[in-house]
Amino acid sequence: MLVTRNIELEMVLNGWAWVLERYGPGERYLEALDDAQRHKRGIWGATETNIPPWEFKRQQYSEMRLAKTSTKCPGCGGDLVKRSSKFGAFFGCSNFPDCKYKCRAAV
Numbered sequence: 001m002l003v004t005r006n007i008e009l010e011m012v013l014n015g016w017a018w019v020l021e022r023y024g025p026g027e028r029y030l031e032a033l034d035d036a037q038r039h040k041r042g043i044w045g046a047t048e049t050n051i052p053p054w055e056f057k058r059q060q061y062s063e064m065r066l067a068k069t070s071t072k073c074p075g076c077g078g079d080l081v082k083r084s085s086k087f088g089a090f091f092g093c094s095n096f097p098d099c100k101y102k103c104r105a106a107v
Contacts (some may be wrong), residue, residue, distance in 0.1 A: 008029075009028060009029060009032055011031050012029055012032040012036060013032040013035060013036055013041075014041055014042050015036040015037075015040075015041030015042020015043050015044045015045065016037065016042045016043070018033075018043075018052060018053065019032075019033045054073045059089075073091060073093040073094070073099060073101050074096070074101065075100075075101035076093060076095050076098070076099040076101070078093045078094045078095035078099060079093075079094040080092065080093065080094070080101075080103065081093075081094050083102075090102050090103060091103045
């Protein structure tokens with residue numbers, strides 16, 4: 001008798017994988033995700049501020065892109081420094097409040 005396993009479903013159920021609804025996963029995947037989140041398994045038990053992999057990659061790519069470009073403020077020539085707000089991280093001019101330049105897309 002051949003026994004087959006759905007490794008993808010097991011990974012979601014154990015909290016080791018994300019489910020992307022945009023790809024139309026089956027109801028079993030969404031139920032497994034809900035169960036893993038309720039029981040705080042895997043990545044759902046570590047912290048309540050999980051960053052989805054696609055968001056993490058976007059942040060890393062943006063920081064690398066900024067590192068390759070100038071770190072000078074195009075508004076006044078001051079230095080761009082990394083800052084944070086309730087809306088997330090951004091780069092702002094070191095001459096704030098005289099210069100209000102900021103760049104959220106690069107973080």
